[in-house]
Amino acid sequence: MRVGIVGVGGMGSTHAAAWNTTPARIAGFMATTEEHAQPLADQYGARVYPDLAAMLADVDVVDICTPTHLHHDMVMQAAAAGRHVVCEKPLARTVADGQAMIRHCQQAGVKLFVAHVVRFFPEYAGAKQAVDAGQVGDVAVVRLKRDVFRPRKARDNWFLDFERSGGMILDLMIHDFDYARWVAGDVATVYCKHIGDPS
Numbered sequence: 001m002r003v004g005i006v007g008v009g010g011m012g013s014t015h016a017a018a019w020n021t022t023p024a025r026i027a028g029f030m031a032t033t034e035e036h037a038q039p040l041a042d043q044y045g046a047r048v049y050p051d052l053a054a055m056l057a058d059v060d061v062v063d064i065c066t067p068t069h070l071h072h073d074m075v076m077q078a079a080a081a082g083r084h085v086v087c088e089k090p091l092a093r094t095v096a097d098g099q100a101m102i103r104h105c106q107q108a109g110v111k112l113f114v115a116h117v118v119r120f121f122p123e124y125a126g127a128k129q130a131v132d133a134g135q136v137g138d139v140a141v142v143r144l145k146r147d148v149f150r151p152r153k154a155r156d157n158w159f160l161d162f163e164r165s166g167g168m169i170l171d172l173m174i175h176d177f178d179y180a181r182w183v184a185g186d187v188a189t190v191y192c193k194h195i196g197d198p199s
Contacts, residue, residue: 002027004055006074007065008040011088015063015115016040027059056081068093068171069164075101079108086113090174093166116178128183139184144176 001024005012008031019026028047031037037048049055052074056062062078063086064071072092078085085105091114092098105112118124130136165171181187 002059003061004059005063006030008037012065030055072097079105079110084111088115090170118175118179142180142184
């Protein structure tokens with residue numbers, strides 16, 4: 001299986017290291033510029049692709065590790081080319097875009113895997129197994145708390161632009177939303193409050 005990785009930032013590097021532990025072969029990388037992709041390509045003995053179309057012509061799976069606002073078009077293009085897709089979370093900026101991406105992949109007969117990694121952390125997977133085995137009874141309430149750093153990135157960074165990332169809730173708390181639904185099923189009621197500095 002030949003894998004192409006789009007995006008060479010923190011997540012692209014992390015995904016490359018993970019793929020490197022499997023029988024899959026990293027065929028190459030694509031980034032905003034070929035110069036950005038070259039170090040990872042050199043590290044993994046892979047090539048640099050000038051654009052997504054060139055990559056899709058050469059791989060079986062495309063792994064999309066780009067900013068959120070770029071996911072939709074890349075997933076649609078990969079599915080149209082008949083390539084399986086791994087996509088960083090969140091899948092999309094909007095529910096409508098996410099549903100369209102899922103539908104498009106289904107219609108194209110390709111697999112779409114969203115990188116919700118929390119499901120694979122031993123403590124989270126163990127809790128899910130306990131619920132499934134009936135060891136804790138019926139789940140009626142799931143309370144999740146996210147105490148993570150506030151990203152300290154340049155003000156022009158995509159993550160701090162709500163229209164491109166969805167901010168802390170969509171980009172980071174998506175792990176909690178996914179886990180809650182995975183463990184307890186569809187949501188019936190939501191309550192939320194903010195404590196701390198509103199800035």
